[in-house]
Amino acid sequence: MPNDQVGLDPAERVEPTSFEYQRADSWDEAVELLRIWDGEAKVIAGGQSLVPMFNLRLTTTAALVDINDIGDEGGPRVEAGDEGPVVVIPALTRHSTVLASSIIAEHCPMLQHAVGLVGNVRVRNRGTFGGSVAHADPTGEIPCCLLSMGGSVTLRGPRGTRAVAAGDWFRTYLTTAAEPDELVTEVRIPSVAGLSWAFEEEVRRFSDFATVAVAVQTRQGGLPAIVLGGVADRPLLLSDDLVDPLRNPQTDILAAVAEAAAGSVTPESDVHATGEHRRRLVRVLVRRALEQALHPDSSRGDLR
């Protein structure tokens, strides 16, 4: 700490307090370090959300456990699952690797599109897929996609390994089903190769956080999954009864579903947008996304 700040109350220091720094090069080691620190340590992967929080002094930690050395195990891969192929994305896969992956392009095309909207090139070079899933920003593109595509998050902790379904993962702002001593090791997403999708978001500036984001993923022999981001404390999957009218996906039905989606949320106002504006964005973006996903060939003339 600079000399002129020694002895100041921590809250008055310009710079944050320092921390212990430890590198883990295996999941076992990372789990063990978290166990030893007993809730006092934070895990750093890409750090693209965590380090700003430290820099802005929104949080502090006694220790930082750096898991970057564990690596991305070669990036996304496909495994055979009970109900078809499953894409496995190791937690430390960088966004730039997801963006460039031919496996993602084939099996999770919406994800590839949405990752291209994440931050800027530096965020994508360093930020990790598992980090975004664990950070659980309610406006994040990746949480939105994950919830719409389904799948599961694999956790590792002192009690072993477990999987949490995407639908049970997001709890509230920046909070997930993971226990403090557990780490995200990979994310498994069932292949949606060949199925149509749409991802629409409204941002104040390209590369910024979404004000509202909408993900629509159609499914084989089922109703499409519609997920809203930026309107609640976590991404929201629209309930079956709201989506049910889409069994008859006429244009006026799409508008009615979009209206119902907007009516189902009560977004909060903040410095970026009022709750009412967000609700309007839900109506507009859901309709636009449904048009794209369900009628990809139709004109997009009057969708505003």
Added chain:
Amino acid sequence: MMRTQVRLQVNGVEHELWIRNDRTLLNALHDDVGLPDVRYGCNEGVCGTCTVLVDGAPTSACLMYAVQAEGHEITTLHGMADPTQEMHPLQKRFLEHGGAQCGFCTPGMLLTAKALAERKPDANREEIRYELVGNLCRCTGYTAIVDAIEAWMKDDHAEDESPGATGAASSAGADAVEAGA
């Protein structure tokens, strides 16, 4: 220990630092190694003025701790173009096109563009704009910067094109506002 002995590979030179764990790579490069071309802008990864290449990939030096950089190759603008030697061809393009005014964003712009050219040598204007979205410039309005990079990328692969004959400025117009916005 709140401090760590770190060996940093910066522009091909090894620096040994005894550094607090919470010092960012930006702090270390600017204050400890003494590289003024790595600049403090926003400290939250948004503005791009502290861009360095980590193993060749553009990275916000403010969002990485110096202790994390051990074992990686760091390149700053001084590693791309030695200020005592002749300018890098891209720097010449920036001068020709007026791509730098106050110059604060320039190192980040140059390094980001260089990494793009290495990854995608045939990048078009749209792709250049997409790549530069995270590098803010408050002087130029971006058009001249994109012009300079586009001209450099073109003649790196088409040697016969005369240096002045870029014509890129004509296509920009209102579009460029979006590129930076």
